[in-house]
Amino acid sequence: MSWIRNSPLRASLGKRSTHSPPKDCDPIACYDSFRKHWQQIYDIAKKAQPPKYYPNQDDVLSVVNHLDQMETILLLELKSPISRSNSSCLEFLLSENVLDKLFQWSQLTGKFSNVMREKQLKLFEMLISNSGHELIGREPVARPLLKLLDTCTDCYPPELERLLVILLNQLCVSLLQNMELLGLFFSPPSKDAPAKFIIFSLLIPFIHREGEIGQQARDALLLCMTVSKKIDDVGLYIAENSNICQLLILDLKPHPVTSILTGLSGLYSLLPRKLVIEMDDWHRFTTDDVNELNELNMFMNLLEFCNAIALVAHPKVKTQLLKYLYQGFLVPVMGPALLQVNFLLWFIFCNFLVVV
Template sequence: MSWLRSTSLSFARQLSRSLDPRHDYEPQACYNSFCKHWQQANDIIIKSQPKHLHDDVLGVVNHLEQLGTLLVLEARAKEINTTNNHATCLEYLLVENLLDKLYEWACCTGKYENAVRLEQLKLYGILISHYSTQIIAAEPFLRPLLKLLSGFRNELSSPNLENQLVTVLNQLCVALMQNMKFLDLFFLTTHTQDGSQAEFIIVRLLLASVHREGSTGSAARDALLLCANMSSRCTQLAEYMLTGNTCPVLATGLSGLYSLLPRTLSEKVHRLTPDDVNNVNKLTLFIDSLEFCNAVAQVAHPSIKKHLLDLLYQGFLVPVMGPALLQTKGGPLQSGAGEQAAAMAYLELVLRCVTRRGLLKAVLHFLFVYEYDGVRIVDVLLKRLEGNSQLSLVSLSLMETLVDLNCEDVMIDLVLKHLLNGHHLMVNQRHKISDPEPYREAAVAFLSLTPRCCTRALEKTKEWVDELAHTGRRVLDFKQDDDSKRINGYHDGGIAMKNLVHEVRFNYGNPNETLYANYHAYLCDARFEIVSRTIACLNWSSKYHNVTSPKRETNNNTKETREMDIHALKEQDSLISCTSGYDTLKNSDTSEKEPHSLTSLLEQETEKVNADLKEQDCVSLGESSDYESFRYKEENDDDNFVEDIFKKSFYRIDNAMEFDGDMTSVRSWKASAESIIGPLLSSLLKKVASFLESEVMVNGRVTSVVSKLVSLPTPLLTSLLLCPNFVLQPNVPSLYQVIHTI
C-alpha cells in the first residue's frame, strides 16, 4: 500500500480539517457534490477490469476520500446548527446502500484488497465518530461492517491496517458504552465441532492487538477495558469473556512480557523511577499491560475478575516471578545477586502499580502465604536486608513500598506480630504503652540529640514560632469546625479525619531560608505524614496500644496436633480468592483472628517461644537494666559502644525448648534481637547503628523506612522506636539508644 502514500490523498484530510462549516458549508452544494463523487466511484466499480485494476482502485480511493471530507463537514455543520436541510449526505449513503456495494467490490480487488479495506475502515471511523447515535443500528451500516470485521478473524494484518482496525473498534466500544442496548447486534453466531455459539466480534479482534506497542496497543487496551466494564452490566458479554480466551491471553501475555525484561540493572538503580520505565521499551510495555490487567480486575464482572486473578496467580506470579526472586545463580558472566536485585526491583514496581481493588491482594497473597519448599517469599526477601549492596538497597525499597500500603495484615506480618506479646519490654513496663506522657518526653529527648551544626535552624524556628505566637497565629493551622470543638486537627481526643489532609495550610516560614535551615518545613512534612497515615489506617481492627497475653501451649498440644493445624491452614490458603487473606482482620479483635488470616500464620511460631521468653521476663531487673546503665554512660565511652551492644543484641544461641512427656524442661538461652522484634526492625536498627560507615544512599533509604514506621498509629511500635523511657530487654536496642551513640 506504499503507492497510496505518494498520492494526493492527504489533501482531502487537510481540507476537512481546514474547512469551517460556518463559512465553507452550503447544504445543497455539499449534498450534490457527495452524490456526484459516489456516482463516479460507482461507475468505476461497475466498469472495473482486472488489467486496469490499479487505476480503478486509485480512482475509487480518491472519491472515498472526498466522500469522507463531505461527511465530516456536514457533521460539523449540524453540531453548530447551521442547517436544517433534510436531504443529507448520510441519508444518501444509507439509502443507496453505498457501504455494502463497496464491500462487495473490495472482495474482487485481489492484491489491492487490503488497500480498499483500509479506506473502508477510515470511512467507518468517520461515520462512527460523528454519527454513531444515528447509524449504529441501521442495517445499511451494520451489515457491511460486520462482514468487514469478520474478515479479520483469522488474519494477520499489516501494521497500518491493524492500527486502523483497532481505531474503529475503539470508536465502536465508546459508542456502545453510551448505548449498551445495541450490544446484542455485535454477537455473531459461529459454528464449531461443539455446535453453535455466540461470539462477540469486537473482543475477538481486540485480543490480537492488546499486547502491541505504541498507539495500536494502547487503543486496543482502552477498548477492551470498556468491554470489561460493559461485562459487569451485560451477562451475555461476561459469559463470553469468561468462557473465551480473554483472561488466558492477558495472563500469558504478561508472563511473556516479563521474560523479555533485562536480567540485570545498573548498579546505581535501587528503585525504578518513571524515567527508568520510559527509557526501557520492554519495561514500558510490561507496566502498561500490568496496569491494564489491574484495571480489568477493577471494572469487570466478578466472575471475570476471579478467573483473571487465578490465572495471573497460577500462570505468572508462582511460575514466573517466584523463581526469578528465588534464583541463586546468575548467567555465565553474572552473579546471582544482580539478577535477584533486578527481580526484586520489578516486584517493588509491580506493588506500586497495582491497587487494592485490582491485583494487590493476589500479589500480597503470593508474597506472604505461598511457600516454595516450605519457605515464604517474604522471609527470603527479609534476609537480603543485610549489607550495603544493591540487593540490600532494593530490599529496603521493597520494604518501604510494603509499609506505604498501610495494610494491617502486612504490618502484622512484618512487625507487629513480634511485638504483640510484649517480650521486647520488661514486665513492669508493658502497661505504660497507652500512656501519652512517655511520648511527649520522647520528643524532648530526640530534640536533645540535635547536632550542633543544626542548632541554628532550630533556634531560627523557635524564634519564628514565638513571633507567630505574639500575632495569635498557629504554627500548623487547620480550618475550624462550626461546633468549635476541633482544635489544631484534634477532635474529642482524636484526629478529626474528614477531609483533613486537604485542609492543612502549611506555612513554611521564611522563603529566604534554605530547606536545610527551614526546620519548620520538616515539622510540617512530618505532621502531614502522621495525619495521612492515621487516616489511611482508620479501618484497622485494632489500635495496637497494648500487649496481648498469648495462650500457653499445654503438654496436651502435641506435635501431631500442631502439624494438623498447619496442614489445615495451608489448605485454606492454597487458592487465592478475592476475599481471602486481607479482609479477615476487619471484624475481629487482634487476639482472635480468623484461622486463614496472615496473623494466624505466625501465632504458632510465637507460642513456641513464649515459654522460653517467660523465664527472661521473670528475671527483669527493672530500673537497673542495661538500658538505664546506658542512659547515663559517659560520652567518651561511645566509641566502642555500638559495636559492643550489637554484638550482644544480634548474637544467636541455638538452644530451643524441649518437651518431655509429663514434664517440660526448658534449656536456658538468650534470645537474639531478631527473634524478639523481628528481622525487619533488627536489620533497620543495625543499619542505623552503621550510619557513619554507610553510604548516603543507604542512610537515606533507612531513614525513610524508619520514619514511615514511626508515623503509623501503633503505640506498640512507636514505644519501641521513639520512647527512651521504656525499659527494654537487655538484648533489644532502641532507636534512641542507637542514635545517641552516633
C-alpha cells in the first residue's frame, strides 16, 4: 500500500493555511475594520442594476482588495485565542449573510466571474480549515457554498481548478469527521430526481490528473469511498450512478478536453515493448527501475489506487470495479498480451497478482 503511505492524505487531515497574519491585534479595531471593508463591498454591490449597470473591472478589483483585507482579519481572529472567544467578525459574516450576498453579486460579474470564484473558493477553504467542520453546517455558510459548487462544473483555468480541489479535499476531510454533514452534499434518489453527490462529481474530472492537484483529488475520492462503506445509499450511487470504475479501468476521458490515455487499459498501451538493459548482472526490477520508467510508474500508481479503493469502498463498488477489471482489462488486454514473450509484462502481471 505504498500509494497510501506516500499520499499527502495525512497532511490533509490537519489545518492547511498559507496566510501569516500578525500575532497581536485589537479585537475592537479589527471588528470595526472588518465591518467597514464589508460596507465598501456592499456599496459597490448595490450599484449593480442589470441591465442598466453591470460590475466593471474597477468594481471587481475593489471588491477583491476589500475581501483580501476581510480574509486577513478573519484569519487573525480565528487564530487568536483571545479574539476567537468572541468571534465578532465571524458572527458578523454569518448574521449579515455576507457569503450569500457576495455570491449573488459575483454572478453579475460576467468575464470577471472566474476571479470572483477564486476569491470565494479561497475564502471558504480558509474558513473551513480554521474553524472546523461545525461551521459547514450553518446555513449562512452551507447555502452559498453549495451554490458556488454548482457553478464549478465546467473546465476552468489551472489556478481555479487547484483551489477547487483543495476545497473539495477539505470538505471530504470534514465529512469524514462529521457524517451528519453528508445530507448537505448528498441527495438520495427520489421520484423527481436521481441521486446527487456534488463533491464526488466535481472530483471525477481530476482522477487521472498528474501532480499535486491529481493527488489531492484522489485522496478526496478515497475519503468518499470510505464514506460509501458506511452509508449504503452513497455506495449504491457510486456503483450504479457514477462512472468512476470505468474511468479507472477503461481508456475513457474524464473530461471532454482530455486527450491523454487513461485507465489501466490506456496506460498499459503506453508501456514500452522493449527494455534497454545496460547492466550485465541486472536480473529484476527495483523501485528505482519503476520510477525511471514514467509510463510504468503511472500504471503501477493507478493499480495501487484501485487496490486502495477495493480495501475501503462499499461492497457494491468493489464488485463493479472487479467486473470492469476482468471484462475491460484482464480478458481483452492482459490475456492476449500474456501469449507474447515480454519480461516487462510478466513483471506487471506478477505485481498485479500481489496487489489484487
